[in-house]
Amino acid sequence: MSAFHWRCSATCGHARAGMLKTAHGDVPTPTFMPVGTAGTVKAMTMDSVRSTGAGIVLGNTYHLMLRPGADRVAALGGLHKMMDWPGPILTDSGGFQVMSLGALRKLDQDGVTFQSHIDGSKHRLTPEISTQIQHKLDATITMAFDECPALPATPENLRKSMELSMRWAARSREAFVQRDGYGQFGIVQGGTERDLREYSVRALADIGFEGYAIGGLAVGEGQALMFETLDYTAPLLPPDRARYLMGVGTPDDLLGAVERGVDMFDCVMPTRAGRTARAYTERGTLNLRNARHANDTRPLSPDCDCLACARHSRAYLHHLFRADEILGPMLLTWHNLAYYQRLMRTIRAAIIADDLPETARALRAGWASEDWTPDEMPYPDLS
Incomplete structure (x- = not known):
């Protein structure tokens, strides 16, 4: 060894x-x-x-x-x-x-x-x-x-x-x-x-x-x-x-x-946020308790393949938190940890490619922007 x-x-x-x-x-x-x-x-x-x-x-x-x-x-x-x-x-x-x-x-x-x-x-x-x-x-x-x-x-x-x-x-x-x-x-x-x-x-x-x-x-x-x-x-x-x-x-x-x-x-931030209905994404932080998510059939993020994004809508996640169902914190914790790991992989790849300044600018611009519009992220069939 x-x-x-x-x-x-x-x-x-x-x-x-x-x-x-x-x-x-x-x-x-x-x-x-x-x-x-x-x-x-x-x-x-x-x-x-x-x-x-x-x-x-x-x-x-x-x-x-x-x-x-x-x-x-x-x-x-x-x-x-x-x-x-x-x-x-x-x-x-x-x-x-x-x-x-x-x-x-x-x-x-x-x-x-x-x-x-x-x-x-x-x-x-x-x-x-x-x-x-x-x-x-x-x-x-x-x-x-x-x-x-x-x-x-x-x-x-x-x-x-x-x-x-x-x-x-x-x-x-x-x-x-x-x-x-x-x-x-x-x-x-x-x-x-x-x-x-x-x-x-x-x-x-x-x-x-x-x-x-x-x-x-x-x-x-x-x-x-x-x-x-x-x-x-x-x-x-x-x-x-x-x-x-x-x-x-x-x-x-x-x-x-x-x-x-x-x-x-x-x-503890990504796990604690997940338990309190906050999701980290490429477009900043979403609060899944907000009423605007109640009928939103889109996933949290189009770039994420975690279980919360691949199988469930924002509307469902909103419902879980409003109903105090334990599955809500579980799915959102999963999503947040997946996002943090994806972020680390993105940063690592940028360092290896000698392109971190440009990648960093793009990441910060995304965090400062608004949520995806329907044109940017269509409503997929999550059934």
Whole structure:
């Protein structure tokens, strides 16, 4: 079995197309990882996730350690077997979720003590414990345990948080069990302070990881400031390692981050939107609860072959949400994930063809335009 690695195959400006080689299969990049927080992508079977073209999914240490428990997952054959996903799995370390607990957690230099949001029981996470749990889950990619401060924050608080995260990164690396085809990513922190981001990159590169994540963004700073931070952070990262922007985002966020050199993404946005009647398309976002869809026999998108588009009309999807039928969230989640994967394939092909600027202009023009007219998208027979 070969070692875990990422290899670049083409560039266009700062954008990169490559291949991530892992013990559980190869993943073309840029890639979007559907979020399977608790061992399932909400409202989806793993067969339906596979049908969208997804090559890697995400799980979460915090949620899985609470329920069903890391030891139980290990006894059930690991996360791959338990959730029917033999492909690569990246597990978030739990740091972001623990830090989101507010008064339910207590931070110290060694780690975090917190109360479960489920039953109030007390638990402890340290860099070592988080890494050990991810090992029991059999994560293909283990994330270093870090602190993710909320923005806005003072530069001094950001510095203290970043330095703590760097100490935790070194301890996470010490606890990581090296195996062929498995990797661990360090997480760059520092808010939107350039000097702190630069310090964090240097510290993580000195430790040495198989890949590097950019954390602490998409937490309220706005897209312009996020892109500005990526402009100076991404070029500092080792060029021969995968780059992962955590928790991002909208289609436009993904495109902008790829243009700045990012390879990997995850976000709950497409699945959460699907459960709330919002569909992502080449012509922007549609709200299927709107009455204008009640008699519309067209599919959501003429370019999509997901089950929602291939077999059902907008009118039917509108009816499902108005009737609170569970099939509505299932079909729209399927569609959104299929759209995100198709978007990633389009961007990757444009990088390889050295045509990303033109493709990016066309994508953004489509998102800013109105819904398809009947002349552009006839009403097909969906019977």
